[in-house]
Amino acid sequence: MSERLRENESKAERYLQRFRGATLEHFIDGERRRSLSRQTFENRTPIDGSVLNSVAAGDARDVDAAAQAAARAFGTWKDTDGAERKRILHRIADAIEARGEEIALVESTDTGQPIRFMAAAAKRSAANFRFFADKAPEAANGLSLPAREHVNYTQRQPIGPVGVITPWNTPFMLATWKIAPALAAGCTVVHKPAEWSPLTAALLAEICAEAGLPTGVLNTVHGFGETAGKALTEHDAIKAIAFVGESATGSLIMAQGAPTLKRVHFELGGKNAVVVFDDADLDRALDAVVFMIYSLNGERCTSSSRLLVQRSIHDELVERVVARAKRVRVGHPLDPDTELGPLIHPSHVDKVVGYFEVAKSENVRVPIGGRRADLGANYVEPTVFAGASAALRVAQEEIFGPVLTVIPFDDEAQAIEIANGVRYGLAGYVWTGDAGRAHRMARALDVGMVWVNSENNRHLPSPFGGMKASGIGRDGGDYSFDFYMETKNVCVALGTHRVPSLGRG
Numbered sequence: 055m056s057e058r059l060r061e062n063e064s065k066a067e068r069y070l071q072r073f074r075g076a077t078l079e080h081f082i083d084g085e086r087r088r089s090l091s092r093q094t095f096e097n098r099t100p101i102d103g104s105v106l107n108s109v110a111a112g113d114a115r116d117v118d119a120a121a122q123a124a125a126r127a128f129g130t131w132k133d134t135d136g137a138e139r140k141r142i143l144h145r146i147a148d149a150i151e152a153r154g155e156e157i158a159l160v161e162s163t164d165t166g167q168p169i170r171f172m173a174a175a176a177k178r179s180a181a182n183f184r185f186f187a188d189k190a191p192e193a194a195n196g197l198s199l200p201a202r203e204h205v206n207y208t209q210r211q212p213i214g215p216v217g218v219i220t221p222w223n224t225p226f227m228l229a230t231w232k233i234a235p236a237l238a239a240g241c242t243v244v245h246k247p248a249e250w251s252p253l254t255a256a257l258l259a260e261i262c263a264e265a266g267l268p269t270g271v272l273n274t275v276h277g278f279g280e281t282a283g284k285a286l287t288e289h290d291a292i293k294a295i296a297f298v299g300e301s302a303t304g305s306l307i308m309a310q311g312a313p314t315l316k317r318v319h320f321e322l323g324g325k326n327a328v329v330v331f332d333d334a335d336l337d338r339a340l341d342a343v344v345f346m347i348y349s350l351n352g353e354r355c356t357s358s359s360r361l362l363v364q365r366s367i368h369d370e371l372v373e374r375v376v377a378r379a380k381r382v383r384v385g386h387p388l389d390p391d392t393e394l395g396p397l398i399h400p401s402h403v404d405k406v407v408g409y410f411e412v413a414k415s416e417n418v419r420v421p422i423g424g425r426r427a428d429l430g431a432n433y434v435e436p437t438v439f440a441g442a443s444a445a446l447r448v449a450q451e452e453i454f455g456p457v458l459t460v461i462p463f464d465d466e467a468q469a470i471e472i473a474n475g476v477r478y479g480l481a482g483y484v485w486t487g488d489a490g491r492a493h494r495m496a497r498a499l500d501v502g503m504v505w506v507n508s509e510n511n512r513h514l515p516s517p518f519g520g521m522k523a524s525g526i527g528r529d530g531g532d533y534s535f536d537f538y539m540e541t542k543n544v545c546v547a548l549g550t551h552r553v554p555s556l557g558r559g
Contacts, residue, residue, distance in 0.1 A: 062169060062388040066159040073107040078252055080110050080276055081259040083123035084269030090115045095278075097252055100166035100396040100432040101387060109252050112277035114285035117244065120273035121291040124215035124242040127270030132212045132240040134268075136191035139238060143187030145265040150180040150230075153261065157254055161226055162387045164253045166396040166432060169388050171224075171350055178512075179230040185514045186238040186534070193239050193535055199543075203551035210539040212240035213317065214293035217286040219279075219307075220255070221298045222248035222398050223353040229258055232296045233272065235534035244292065245274045246283050248299075250399050252276050279303065287311045294318065294537065298355070301452075301478075301523045319527035319537045321355060321519060323452045324480035327473040328358035329463075329495065332367045334485035335507070340371070342483065342509040343458075344378045348394055348436050352456035353402075355524075356481045356503075356510045360449060361460045362469055368462045372440050375458070376421045379436040382456075384427050394456055396432035403432050406455035409448055413439050416446045423457070444472045452478065466491060470498045479521030481510065502528070 077094055079086040093111040098104060110116075131139075150157065154176040162172045196208030218232045225247055236243050247255035259274045275282050287295050287310040294317035297307055301322040308318055328346065330339050346358040363371050387395035397403045403426075410424045423437025439459040442449045448459050463469045473482060482499040484506045486492050496504040502520040505511065512518070515531035527537055 059389040066163050069156045069160050078109045081274040082120045099163050100398050109276050112275040112282040116275050117285035120244045120275050121289045123270040123273050124244050125291045128215050128242045131271050139190040140187045142266050143183050147180040147183035149261045149265050161254045165251045166387050168392045168395045175224050175227040179227045182230040183234045186234040190238040203548050205546045208543050210541050215242045216294045217244050217292045219246045219297045222251040225251045226254040236538050239538040241538050242271045320525040322525045324355050324524050325452050325476045325478045326358050326481040327360040327362050328483035329362045329469050331486040332364040333487040339485040340374050346509050347458045348382050348456050358483050362463050365462045379422050382436045409453050412447050418442050444475050474500045477523045480524035
């Protein structure tokens with residue numbers, strides 16, 4: 055065991071002591087509360103499967119208490135001056151930065167994500183709050199739309215209390231990505247974090263309260279999607295649901311919210327293609343391909359899980375990818391040298407490992423991986439499926455693990471056909487030295503986001519979201535406000551137009 059790993063384990067244990075032997079409670083109306091049912095569930099670390107703590111299992115009654123608290127707080131928060139909201143959100147960002155080490159170590163232990171990525175995610179979370187803090191004073195701004203005899207102008211107002219349901223892969227960062235714009239817009243929030251990674255959601259609620267966020271503006275209810283999540287999506291007081299997760303769950307949420315006409319924002323699954331042409335800078339493309347499938351344990355919605363390679367360079371690039379995959383360091387997530395840690399949960403491991411048998415049945419070559427790593431139950435080797443065709447299950451279905459499927463193509467038209475030939479449409483990556491081809495590909499790909507000669511690089515003002523089964527709506531900049539706010543038009547007459555009349559005889 056390295057000295058740095060021992061040091062991180064010691065620090066993590068110090069931060070985790072508050073959770074050991076305790077029940078992680080909800081945070082409702084400014085106070086910690088047990089579930090009204092007194093039901094709990096175990097939270098285990100994916101590192102070795104040991105129990106970290108127990109968690110309150112919320113149900114409809116707990117969600118109702120949180121929703122009612124959010125509804126009461128909305129009456130004041132929506133009218134809070136944008137400059138004051140900005141001040142509070144910046145204080146939250148300050149606190150996130152101050153507690154960045156704690157957030158990273160706790161989340162790494164809770165999720166199995168390597169500490170090298172969680173440390174960066176904590177910094178990104180503070181940046182999310184700072185970005186939307188600065189936008190809070192302009193959230194209500196609209197447009198001037200003059201006509202000849204009338205002045206039209208628009209203004210925006212917060213939609214109301216909203217539900218935010220976040221996933222388990224980078225839970226703290228993704229929670230801030232959804233919650234920060236909601237708060238900046240003037241909405242209040244009921245947050246239902248993923249049951250597999252609940253710890254840092256409690257830290258976020260605590261940080262927000264200590265930074266001066268008024269009581270009831272952010273409420274956190276732990277529990278399962280089938281109970282707490284369903285109750286949140288069906289609650290009358292909740293005006294919108296922002297959800298990150300599987301496409302099938304998004305369909306359920308849409309159906310559950312239909313009777314109350316809820317607005318929905320979904321960031322769902324993906325089977326993203328990285329398309330490498332023979333005129334690309336192969337060294338840079340290789341770095342991006344390996345990073346975007348094996349970072350974050352392959353458990354990321356924007357992972358480039360399909361590698362489409364022009365046939366003339368196919369064998370060379372596959373050989374180089376395999377060689378790099380062999381050197382990916384699999385290990386304890388708190389070790390700074392680790393690049394690939396344990397997957398989140400035994401159920402998810404079973405799903406990922408199940409595709410190893412699918413690959414065999416589809417006669418796909420597996421030049422590396424295709425096995426559990428000999429480090430513990432949740433560890434999986436970095437894997438490459440080579441020689442696949444576009445119609446196979448391993449090329450069509452989201453695996454959500456460190457598994458790359460390689461598909462050859464002959465020309466631009468075939469690359470587009472293969473890339474678009476899946477039910478998902480979240481992201482696409484194009485590597486080429488031809489500027490015209492880059493723009494043609496970007497226009498042709500049926501995805502919400504395209505990166506050309508780059509890995510996933512986020513620019514906070516730009517829109518983030520997918521097409522087809524990958525989602526509805528966009529995050530980022532004013533795109534977030536489009537979801538969390540209603541736009542109202544005001545038409546004022548100049549007193550010069552003729553008003554139609556009836557009943558004058």
